[in-house]
Amino acid sequence: MSQAPAITGLGMTEMSVTAGPDSYALATEAVAAALADAGLDRGDVDGLLVGSSQGVREDRLGVALARRAGFGDLRLLEHLEIKGATAVAMVTRAVLAIGAGMARTVLCVFADAPIGAGKAAGSTYAQSGGNSGVRGLERASGVLGSVPTFALLASRYLHVSGGSEADLCAVAVAARAWATGSPQAVNRKPLDEDGYYASRMISTPLRVLDCARPVNGAVAVIVSSVRPAGRAAPAIEIRGMGAVHPMRRRRAGGESWFGGGGQAVDDALAMAGTSRDGLDVVELYDPFSIVTLCLLEEYGFCATGQAGKFVRGGGIAPGGELPVNTGGGQLSGFYLQGMTPLAEALRQLRGDGGDRQVPGAQTALVTGIGGRVDHHEALILARAAA
């Protein structure tokens, strides 16, 4: 039975904080889990979209996965690269391919393995980037990894908004409160303000608890127009899609973050025929606490400069008026780029959220960003009516 494309399978590896299998092995495991979840065999899959972390990794996942993971002939095979926006964009590409008759069942997989033997993820990131282009100049100026860049963003945002470290703290504490209810989250130990302020500074004003939790792991989702009979998990419909890639120039007089994301969300909501009030959960891309603040404003959930106050008042925490990053996000959950918000939205909409389940969650916003908040992708997902 052929229907509108929906997400019919979800597969996740364990989220590991120690060295282990490479990204191909992890991706293969997630693929198998997603197929089992959807009740499909490899032969049912005719499309494979692969995403991987940009940067310098010997085992960076690519289209070779199709051979290594035992797939048969495919009609759609592609490695996507839109920086951090990739994972969310893969779902959009799958929907478009299915709608165009280019495929029926598309498996989207993302894997990353930044943690090596005796090498923390922070070192992997710090040692990546090369010595050419603007990156070469910035690395020679001490900008290693992405933390200093987002610390500059945070410095500027707090200056312009009149906010303080308390705003960042509130984001980190809310993320942890959600994570305590999620078995998939890496950091589940309860966190209070004292614990936040005691955590080590990485690059002012960002502490380690303001930064995403790197893991070795993989997530795979299946987008399909086919609904196998006898499945337990409900298909999750893709009601709306939006993407904006604003070409903002970094010039004197310009700001560092605003633009584009709100339009991507507006477009996705319009396609879905709903509004912000119709959203039950918001799963956004939060590599740093500061990004949650920026995106709450960018997406139109808070007025400019008001996100800190909203978050300090418990607005995004369990029991708040806008449940955000209900699995702990990338901060306390796990950092697998756009797969982090996507996987959590699927769990919530399936009703599989366990202790962190938002009661009656029917509609979710999922977003991905890339670069220095340069690329925006948005999805509206909904549980199909029974």
Next chain:
Amino acid sequence: MTATQGAAPQGTVPEEGLSGAGDWLVAPDLAPDAADPVMAPLYAAAARGALALPFCAACGAALELEQYVCDACGASAEIGTPGREWRDVPLVGTVHAATLVHRREPGLIVATGPYPVIDVELTSGHRLVLTTATPSGQAPEIGAPVEIAFRTVGAVTLPAVRVLRPPQVIRTTRE
């Protein structure tokens, strides 16, 4: 160029200008590729003590360092007729944003204390993310006036910041 600027971090490294002394912040492995075609004019200018940055050859708009086609007028870099030209700019700007980096990657960062990284707005219209020319353990205030000076990493001279107004407020850990 003054010899020192700002507070030196604990256990500071030798002062700039000493024969054979390395850069105060990073190891020579982080030296930029001075022959990189995208950035070579910047490093060539820095070697003579100037800051050169790209502008649209047609309309004069300030371009980003990796930008080849002007977004203001659309003039492009056609073969033989470069659409962008590098011009020396005044060594003057203000702080757009600043951070004090505490994490120091072993083998790449040689400073022994936290170091500043500064997003500078130049009067030319460009933005550059740089550290200070001389050892510093402080991040300047947003809006503070700065000058562009230079430091040398490996064999490559690159622009850096000289802060003209030290921080007035010490941020508390908690409000």
